[in-house]
Every structure is written in C-alpha cells, then in structure tokens.
Amino acid sequence: MANAFIRWFDERVPGLAPVYRKHMTEYYAPKNFNLWYYFGSLALLVLVNQILTGIFLTMNYDPSATGAFDSVQYIMRDVEWGWLIRYMHTTGASLFFVVVFLHMFRGLLYGSYKKPRELVWVLGMLIFLALMAEAFMGYVLPWGNMSFWGAKVITSLFGTVPVIGKGLEQWIVGDYLPADATLNRFFALHVIALPLVLLLLVVLHLAALHEVGSNNPDGVDVKHGPKGNRWDPLKPADAIPFHPYYTVKDLVGVGVFLIVAAFIIFFAPTFGGWFLEHDNSIRANNLVTPAQIKPVWYFTAFYAIVRMVPSFAGTAVWGVIAMFGSIALLFALPWIDVGKVKSIRYRGTGYKVALTVFVISFFSLMLIGMDLTDTLFPKIFGSDIDITTWDNVFGRIMTVAYFGFFVFLWLYTHLGWEKTKPVPERVTTHD
Amino acid sequence: MTKRLISIVLLGLGLLAGSASAWAEGPELPAAGNNLRDQASLQRGAHLFFNYCVGCHSLKYLRYSRMAQDLGLTEQEVLKDLDFTGARFDDPVITHMPATVASKAFGKVPPDLSLEVSAKGADWVYAYLNSFYLDPKSPIGWNNTILPNAAMPFPLWKLQGEQTAVMGKDGKTVEKLQLSHPGEMTPAQYRQATRDLVNFLAYASEPAALQRRKYGVWVILFLVLFTFLAYLVKKEYWKDVH
Numbered sequence: 001m002a003n004a005f006i007r008w009f010d011e012r013v014p015g016l017a018p019v020y021r022k023h024m025t026e027y028y029a030p031k032n033f034n035l036w037y038y039f040g041s042l043a044l045l046v047l048v049n050q051i052l053t054g055i056f057l058t059m060n061y062d063p064s065a066t067g068a069f070d071s072v073q074y075i076m077r078d079v080e081w082g083w084l085i086r087y088m089h090t091t092g093a094s095l096f097f098v099v100v101f102l103h104m105f106r107g108l109l110y111g112s113y114k115k116p117r118e119l120v121w122v123l124g125m126l127i128f129l130a131l132m133a134e135a136f137m138g139y140v141l142p143w144g145n146m147s148f149w150g151a152k153v154i155t156s157l158f159g160t161v162p163v164i165g166k167g168l169e170q171w172i173v174g175d176y177l178p179a180d181a182t183l184n185r186f187f188a189l190h191v192i193a194l195p196l197v198l199l200l201l202v203v204l205h206l207a208a209l210h211e212v213g214s215n216n217p218d219g220v221d222v223k224h225g226p227k228g229n230r231w232d233p234l235k236p237a238d239a240i241p242f243h244p245y246y247t248v249k250d251l252v253g254v255g256v257f258l259i260v261a262a263f264i265i266f267f268a269p270t271f272g273g274w275f276l277e278h279d280n281s282i283r284a285n286n287l288v289t290p291a292q293i294k295p296v297w298y299f300t301a302f303y304a305i306v307r308m309v310p311s312f313a314g315t316a317v318w319g320v321i322a323m324f325g326s327i328a329l330l331f332a333l334p335w336i337d338v339g340k341v342k343s344i345r346y347r348g349t350g351y352k353v354a355l356t357v358f359v360i361s362f363f364s365l366m367l368i369g370m371d372l373t374d375t376l377f378p379k380i381f382g383s384d385i386d387i388t389t390w391d392n393v394f395g396r397i398m399t400v401a402y403f404g405f406f407v408f409l410w411l412y413t414h415l416g417w418e419k420t421k422p423v424p425e426r427v428t429t430h431d
Numbered sequence: 432m433t434k435r436l437i438s439i440v441l442l443g444l445g446l447l448a449g450s451a452s453a454w455a456e457g458p459e460l461p462a463a464g465n466n467l468r469d470q471a472s473l474q475r476g477a478h479l480f481f482n483y484c485v486g487c488h489s490l491k492y493l494r495y496s497r498m499a500q501d502l503g504l505t506e507q508e509v510l511k512d513l514d515f516t517g518a519r520f521d522d523p524v525i526t527h528m529p530a531t532v533a534s535k536a537f538g539k540v541p542p543d544l545s546l547e548v549s550a551k552g553a554d555w556v557y558a559y560l561n562s563f564y565l566d567p568k569s570p571i572g573w574n575n576t577i578l579p580n581a582a583m584p585f586p587l588w589k590l591q592g593e594q595t596a597v598m599g600k601d602g603k604t605v606e607k608l609q610l611s612h613p614g615e616m617t618p619a620q621y622r623q624a625t626r627d628l629v630n631f632l633a634y635a636s637e638p639a640a641l642q643r644r645k646y647g648v649w650v651i652l653f654l655v656l657f658t659f660l661a662y663l664v665k666k667e668y669w670k671d672v673h
C-alpha cells in the first residue's frame with residue numbers, strides 16, 4: 001500500500017526522490033562532527049519555531065500605534081495559550097542569536113569559511129544580516145517604551161550619514177519620530193518581506209553546503225581522502241549518510257536545546273530583563289526616555305563599537321561606519337585569512353591567541369553595550385573612579401582588538417608567518 | 432574532552448550573563464519577598480487593592496472573572512467583597528474616578544497598575560509603599576523617598592501610621608524614616624500587608640505566571656525523557672560507525 005503510494009508519486013514527480021536522496025540519505029557528512037556541529041540544525045529548528053509562533057501572533061496582534069501595546073497584553077491574557085506562543089517567540093528570538101553566534105564561531109574554529117566553502121560562509125553572513133534586521137523590526141512591534149527609543153536610536157544611526165542623513169532617516173521612519181507609519185512598515189517587513197528573504201537564503205546556504213560538502217573538526221577534506229564506505233564504493237570512506245546518522249544525533253541536540261528553552265519559557269521568560277526588557281512594560285512614550293537606552297543583548301557588542309568610536313570632522317558617522325565595518329570584515333574573512341590549514345587543531349599558535357583575544361574583545365564589547373561595566377568597574381577599581389573615562393579606554397582597547405584580529409590574520413597568512421602542524425590524512429576522532 | 436569542557440563553559444557563561452541585573456542603576460532595594468504560589472497572600476493583597484487603591488488606579492488588563500478563577504474566589508465573593516464599582520463580572524478592573532477629576536485633584540492621572548510590577552519590579556513597589564513620610568513642604572502633605580515629589584498621597588496611612596523624615600547633615604537628603612505615629616498595624620504587620628499587595632500586583636502584571644510554573648515542570652520532565660530516548664536511539668544507530 002505504502003509502496004504503491006510512493007510509486008504513484010514517483011511516476012508523476014520523478015525528481016522528488018533524487019532530491020531527498022541528495023540532501024538526506026545520500027548526503028555524506030564527515031563522521032567526526034562534535035558538539036559545535038549541533039547549532040546549524042538548531043538554528044533551523046528555531047527558524048521554524050519563529051515562523052509558526054509568528055503566524056499565531058499575527059492573528060491577534062494589531063500593528064497600530066494605538067492598538068499594538070494593548071494587543072500584546074490581549075495575547076498574554078485573553079488568547080488561549082497566547083502567553084506560551086509569545087514566550088516561545090521572544091525566547092526563540094534570543095536563542096536564535098545564541099545558536100547563530102555559536103554556529104559562526106564554529107566556522108572560525110575549524111576554518112569552515114575557507115576554500116571551497118567561501119560561498120557557504122557569505123550566504124551565512126547574509127542570513128546573519130537579514131536576521132539582525134528581522135530581530136530589530138520585531139523588537140519594535142510590541143510598542144513598549146524601549147521599542148520606541150530603540151527604534152529612535154537605531155534609525156538615527158542612518159541620520160549620521162553626511163548630507164542625505166536626515167532625509168534618509170525620515171524616509172526609513174516615515175515620520176519625524178517613530179510612529180504609526182513606522183510600526184506599519186516594520187510589521188510588513190517583519191512578517192513577510194524579511195522572512196521570505198531569510199528562507200531563500202537558508203535554502204541557498206544549504207544548497208551551497210551540500211554542493212561542496214561539510215567541513216569537520218579536523219579540517220580534512222573527506223572528498224579527497226580514500227573512497228568507499230558501507231553504502232557506496234565511490235563515496236568518501238570517512239563519511240556517513242546524513243540520514244539516519246546525523247538526524248538521530250541532532251535529535252539529541254534538539255532535546256537538550258529544548259530543555260534549556262523550556263526552562264526559560266516557563267520559569268524565566270524575561271530572563272532577568274535581558275530577553276524582555278522592563279521598560280517595554282511601559283507603553284511607547286516620546287516624552288519619557290528610559291533611564292538607560294540600550295539595545296537588546298545580541299546587538300550590544302556592535303552597538304558598543306558605535307559608542308566607542310569618537311566623532312570628528314563634525315560628524316558622528318565614523319562610529320556607524322565602524323559598526324557596519326565590524327560585520328563587513330566577517331563577510332571578507334575567506335579572503336583575509338588565506339592560511340591553507342583549516343582547523344584550529346593544526347593551526348599556528350598565533351591564530352589560537354588571536355582567536356582568544358577576538359572572543360574576549362567580543363564579550364567585553366557586549367559588557368559595555370549592556371552598561372554592565374558601569375557597575376563592574378567601581379566594584380573592581382573602587383567607587384571614586386571616573387566611569388566614563390574607564391569605559392572609553394577599555395572599550396576602545398577592545399574595539400581595536402576586534403579589528404586587530406582581522407588585520408593580524410591578514411598579515412599572518414598573507415606574509416606566511418604561520419607555523420602550522422601537519423594535518424592528518426584522515427579524520428581522527430568521532431563521538 | 433577539553434574542547435567539550437570549553438564549549439560547556441562558554442554556554443554556561445551566556446547563561447550567567449542573564450543573572451546579571453538588567454535594572455537601571457539606583458539605590459539597593461530590600462527584597463519584597465512575595466510568593467505567587469501563596470494564594471492566601473494574593474487574596475489579602477486583592478482585598479487591600481480593592482479597598483485602598485482602585486479608587487484612583489485601574490488594572491485595565493485584568494478582568495474580575497480571570498482574577499476570581501486564579502485566586503480561588505467565587506463570583507459572589509468577588510462581586511460582594513471586591514467589586515465596588517458596579518462592574519460586571521467579565522469586565523476589566525477600571526477605577527470610577529474620571530480622568531478629569533483625577534488630573535484636577537493630583538495634577539496628573541493616576542497610572543494604570545496592570546503592568547507596574549513588570550515595569551518597576553516587585554522590590555521597587557514594595558519599597559515605595561514603605562517609604563511615604565509626612566512632608567509639610569509638599570502640596571499634598573506627603574512625600575516619598577523612593578519617588579521624591581510623587582503626586583500620590585498616602586492612602587495606607589491609617590494602617591502604617593505616620594512616618595517622618597530624619598534629615599542628613601546637609602539638611603536636604605533624607606537619612607532615614609521613623610514612625611512618629613503608630614497606625615492600626617504593627618510595623619511587621621504593615622510590611623506583610625504591603626508584601627501581599629505587591630504579590631497581588633505581581634500577579635496582575637502577568638496572570639500567566641501561575642500557569643507557566645504549573646505546566647513547566649511537566650514539559651521539562653517530558654523533554655528529559657525524550658532526550659534520553661533520543662540518546663538511546665542515537666547510540667543504537669551509531670554502534671556501527673567506527
């Protein structure tokens with residue numbers, strides 16, 4: 001019966017089964033994936049969660065300056081399971097960035113952006129960019145006071161562009177201040193335009209990956225290794241079919257991830273004010289500024305760079321250029337780092353040190369963006385220090401460290417300073 | 432193995448960041464110590480709210496019927512003991528004071544308190560309710576150390592009594608408050624009463640909190656079982672990968 005059904009389909013859409021085989025049962029992935037390789041499939045899981053919960057939120061949300069705030073409370077109180085749907089969406093947004101940051105860091109650890117996977121990396125970076133826009137627009141929709149002032153600050157970044165800045169800002173906002181028109185367009189972009197872009201990019205990201213094959217913690221190209229495994233004499237000996245091996249393995253990762261997510265959703269949905277900010281429980285008010293205006297945690301490192309770059313020549317655009325530059329440099333990583341060895345396991349000490357400094361600089365910039373250094377520094381160095389000066393000195397050192405990573409990497413690999421270890425012929429471990 | 436340890440540490444760090452305070456800096460506040468699972472406390476808090484607060488403040492996102500269900504009260508009890516505005520059982524809690532009258536009396540419309548605890552925190556509201564003092568310089572006769580020059584008079588004065596300020600050496604900042612006229616309650620009773628009131632307002636800020644705590648345990652237990660089974664399946668499948 002089932003076979004007859006499958007045959008019926010196969011006669012009519014003969015292309016379907018080969019696609020399934022190409023991407024699942026006959027997609028051969030290296031057998032030595034470790035913990036870092038869970039985050040790609042988890043990102044896909046969160047994307048599906050955001051779309052599904054988003055559909056149900058859209059049914060009850062009112063995208064108007066007068067109705068938005070009330071409709072969120074309506075969802076939280078009167079819509080059946082509305083609170084669960086909303087918390088799944090808000091927690092999903094933050095966890096999306098957690099898994100995407102870890103997924104990107106995996107690329108840095110094992111050189112997943114290097115030849116022949118440059119396009120996979122660039123498409124991934126485009127996903128990251130689209131995700132940032134998606135998250136920012138979504139953050140504005142509840143129309144709380146932090147939504148409003150966040151929107152004001154972020155859109156005013158465009159206002160720093162010389163000559164056309166003010167006009168550009170008004171064109172984006174659709175008013176002099178974030179208002180009904182802003183909310184309407186952000187809603188349209190958040191629920192339809194950017195999700196379409198994201199989905200398309202994810203399809204391309206996976207298509208590009210499956211064309212060249214997955215990297216692995218050893219950075220060994222299994223396609224160039226010995227051939228022949230249990231399933232196919234022509235396929236790499238060190239690879240196994242994605243389905244069922246990695247589907248069942250990823251299922252364990254999904255389980256662990258969902259336990260963490262459920263803990264947040266059910267017991268700490270605001271996550272101490274980091275995932276859902278306290279000031280967003282106050283309706284948007286253009287006359288009352290929150291005590292501290294800061295972006296939601298996943299933007300803080302980039303926001304800190306804007307703050308740390310001083311304005312000169314009569315314009316503050318340099319900070320904005322630096323912020324976009326900090327992301328643009330990541331796009332260019334495959335051409336900045338031309339070292340032949342991929343995995344950190346066999347790279348030179350210089351790379352290990354540089355990556356450590358890069359991670360420290362990123363976390364430090366996050367601390368500054370979150371305004372946590374304001375309480376941290378007086379605790380460490382005494383309460384009589386000048387916090388602004390300390391913040392600026394520390395922040396500027398860390399900004400230089402962030403950009404220094406890319407400069408160092410270029411010099412290190414282009415000038416041949418790197419002393420690498422021998423890379424093994426075959427993958428070494430699996431778990 | 433060390434790599435795995437590093438990864439776990441990194442994940443843990445992310446979670447740790449969440450425990451850092453996201454409140455704007457201000458004076459350290461004593462903990463409100465309220466407990467949403469204490470239904471008797473929620474009921475006492477509701478009684479205080481409807482006897483002392485609803486005259487000026489609304490809870491426009493909370494319905495009487497929802498409150499009855501969550502606090503274990505019957506429709507009769509709510510309509511008789513708490514609903515003094517003649518609202519219907521399914522109506523939201525709206526004060527009877529017209530906005531025009533309120534702004535004439537206080538200079539501003541008293542805020543809706545539906546989301547007060549979400550916005551300010553339970554500790555802040557608790558501290559606020561314990562920090563009123565007599566201030567002859569204030570037009571309403573009262574002032575507050577947590578929210579200086581608040582437009583709100585102190586409706587609970589009969590319960591707490593009257594506090595007066597002990598000024599610091601500069602004569603401008605309030606060093607501490609002392610009870611100059613005792614009220615109907617002892618200081619300990621009053622603190623408990625305000626704790627109950629804060630507890631009720633915390634509930635009003637997020638009625639779903641009662642549900643999510645109830646279901647959360649079961650969801651996580653299910654997920655632990657699911658993960659364990661998934662792990663066994665994975666182990667079985669991966670037996671032949673060498």
